[in-house]
Amino acid sequence: MKKEESTMRGEERSLNVLVINSPLFRDKVDGYDEDSLPPLGLGYIATNLWSNGIIVELLDAVETNIPLDILLAVIRQKRPHYIALNVFTTNLHLVREIVESINSGIHFIIGGLATKSLYQTILLWNVSCPVDIIIGEGDFVVSAIVQGEPLNIIRQDGNKRVIMVSVTSPYFPHDISNIHLDRSFFVNQPLQHVRGFNEVCIVTNRGCIYNCAFCSAARSLNKETPIRERNVHSVANEVKMLCELYQNIDSVRVLDDLFLKNANSVERAVHIFGNVPITWRAMAHVLSFYKLSDTQLLELKQSGCIEVFIGIESGSPRILKMIHKTSNVDLIRQTIERLFRIGIDVKGYFIFGFETETIEDMQMSYDLAAWLKESSKKNNANFRTSVFQFRPYHGTKLYHDMILKGRIIDEVVYSENLSTTIGRKQFNFTSGNFSEVSNEILQGFITETNGINQ
Ligand code: B12
Ligand code: SF4
Numbered sequence: 001m002k003k004e005e006s007t008m009r010g011e012e013r014s015l016n017v018l019v020i021n022s023p024l025f026r027d028k029v030d031g032y033d034e035d036s037l038p039p040l041g042l043g044y045i046a047t048n049l050w051s052n053g054i055i056v057e058l059l060d061a062v063e064t065n066i067p068l069d070i071l072l073a074v075i076r077q078k079r080p081h082y083i084a085l086n087v088f089t090t091n092l093h094l095v096r097e098i099v100e101s102i103n104s105g106i107h108f109i110i111g112g113l114a115t116k117s118l119y120q121t122i123l124l125w126n127v128s129c130p131v132d133i134i135i136g137e138g139d140f141v142v143s144a145i146v147q148g149e150p151l152n153i154i155r156q157d158g159n160k161r162v163i164m165v166s167v168t169s170p171y172f173p174h175d176i177s178n179i180h181l182d183r184s185f186f187v188n189q190p191l192q193h194v195r196g197f198n199e200v201c202i203v204t205n206r207g208c209i210y211n212c213a214f215c216s217a218a219r220s221l222n223k224e225t226p227i228r229e230r231n232v233h234s235v236a237n238e239v240k241m242l243c244e245l246y247q248n249i250d251s252v253r254v255l256d257d258l259f260l261k262n263a264n265s266v267e268r269a270v271h272i273f274g275n276v277p278i279t280w281r282a283m284a285h286v287l288s289f290y291k292l293s294d295t296q297l298l299e300l301k302q303s304g305c306i307e308v309f310i311g312i313e314s315g316s317p318r319i320l321k322m323i324h325k326t327s328n329v330d331l332i333r334q335t336i337e338r339l340f341r342i343g344i345d346v347k348g349y350f351i352f353g354f355e356t357e358t359i360e361d362m363q364m365s366y367d368l369a370a371w372l373k374e375s376s377k378k379n380n381a382n383f384r385t386s387v388f389q390f391r392p393y394h395g396t397k398l399y400h401d402m403i404l405k406g407r408i409i410d411e412v413v414y415s416e417n418l419s420t421t422i423g424r425k426q427f428n429f430t431s432g433n434f435s436e437v438s439n440e441i442l443q444g445f446i447t448e449t450n451g452i453n454q
Contacts (some may be wrong), residue, residue: 016055017146018080019046019185022087022095023061025414026068029425035194036062036426037201038186040255041112045084045138047182052143058185062426068094072101079105084142086112087122089393090412090429096125103128109145111138113216117395119155119162127159136165136225137206139173167226176206177234183245190246197250199281200242204230205258210285212311213323213397214351214390221395229258236272243276251306254282260308261288266296270303281307286326290335297342307345307382310336315368316361319354323398329368336372340381348372348383352445353390355402357435362445373452387450389418389442391431407434417443422450 021039042058049056057078061071075083075098083102087095087110099108110122111134119133134141135154141163144151152169155162165171173179183189183200190198207227208217239252252273259282260266266288273280282305289297289308312332314320320327336346350365369385376383392399392409402409410432418428421443433439 014055015057015078015080017046017049017057017082017084017142018075018078019049019056019058020071020083020085020098021058021060021062022085022091022098023066023068023071024088024091024094024426024429025065026094026097028065028067028070035188035191036060037191037253037255038063038183038188039086040181040201040203041138042084042086043181043183043185044179045111045142046185047180048139048143049146050182051180052147054143054146056185060187063188068097072098075102075106082107082109082142082146084109084111084138086110087118088112088114089118089391092118092121092394093411096122099127099129099131100125105129107145108132109134109138109142111142114394116221117216117399123155123157123160123162125160130159131161133160133162134165135162136169137173138165139179140171141165141169144171167224173206174228176228177230181238190249193251197279198246198248199251199253200246200249201253201255202235202238202242203256204235204254205256208257209261210257211324212313214313214354214393216393216395218324218396220397227258232268232271235268239272239276239278243278249278251278252280254280257283257285257311260284263292263296266292266300269305270299273303273305276304279304279306281305281309283309283311286310286312286332286335289339290331294338294342297338297344301342301344305344307347308339309347309349312348312368313351314354314357314361315364315366316357319357319361319365322356323351323354329364332368333371333375336383337375337379340376340379340383343381345382345384346372346376348385350385350387350449351390352387352449353433353435353442355390355398355407355434357390357437359437359441362435362437362441366445366449369449369452384453385449386424386427387422387446388427389415389430389446390434391429392434402434408432418446421447 046056046058108131116135152164153161154164190200211218317327372383412429412431415428415430419425
């Protein structure tokens, strides 16, 4: 199905649910020509609504670069019965403005991983419309709300309700192998990559086994939610179906960190991609590879794996330890070098500006990135970086530690400076410089480490 058909679906009957991938910017961003990945979680929710006969549209405010005033005008013009939208630490203030600006006639449903720590803040918003805050996965609960099914309401304050989708809820997705995703809800499928290939994204797991102190998905924060993995048939069938649906796709990108978590999953990946005429890329943890033999790595390459995305985050053992990442920098170097030797490219994510981070720590990160770049060149592979300024996300270990110490965390704002120097506007936000260095030095390291790509 194409996007136009999904718009037509909305015109046949009055729109019941407008699902919104909430904006990251208040204003239209000039010269914004970046790709954004489709909001898969919202796609699952929209697909379930549609399969229950509910008229639904998905509006991706990030991809379409819609300014807030126009988004509000679109909402008023469409007049859906419900709006289901996600919220992040980054755009909490914008979501608040959307919900508080609509005076009547719409029932809001707010969800996403951040609601678990943000619901008390949302309960304080000054809203006229009913608002449901969902804690947990939204695949089935949104349909349940729209259809008036019984809900596990854990708190009610006036017209606001907090609804929990725990593991005992009838709406908890225990088996994620059979949850359908209708990609006609997305505007950008397949995504035309700037490097000249067409790609679609998939997710194969829910939850994470790792415990990164800056991440809301960390295991220690989500102990009550079991990790679930799609079975091999489910993923293989989706990949085959995608190759048939989009005749022009060159690549599949796997967005979860667990697709390649150990030797068994590598074997699974080889099985899934070995017989399809496309390449693939995946997020992965550095620990996923270090126990693999060269033969296993070669099999990975032969199955079409061209690049892996690794959250390296820092080159300083002290910082790595503090954020609960592998602090053995030699292991990081050796493991990634083995990937280069086998011909697999690597994109490494780095974060600068952690609390207590010094100029020496930052230099170690830059040096590690520079070393990896050199190593990739020697081995005829490619290493690139994606670099972020640290911002504490609600609910995370680092956020809590800072609050306990009485540190002031500013509201997240867009960092114009970083966008000027490194581009990639949708990821340049800041809520303050918590490191031991000046803003100039911090931005200098971010720019230089990102500049390794040139
Ligand atoms: C892959 C990924 C991305 C990718 C792709 C995201 C995508 N297209 O879905 C990219 C790189 C684009 C990305 C961007 C951002 N991300 Co991100 N991302 C992830 C990651 C690793 C996996 C997300 C995923 O695909 N999960 C699988 C799908 C099926 O689940 P889901 O999206 O979480 O949705 C389910 C539930 O959360 C819930 N839900 C989600 N939305 C809604 C809405 C309603 C109404 C309801 C009821 C339920 C609901 O139901 C969904 C179905 O079960 C998570 C960490 C993690 N492991 O979860 C971080 C994570 C979600 N991202 C995060 C952030 C902050 C962002 C950005 C805001 C970063 C920025 N630019 O500043 C943007 C937001 C862009 C956007 N609107 O999507 C944070 C959120 C934390 C927080 N407190 O805000 C996380 C948790 C990582 C972290 N470091 O903490 N991200
Ligand atoms: S950053 Fe990635 S690996 Fe670390 S806890 Fe979050 S989702 Fe898991």
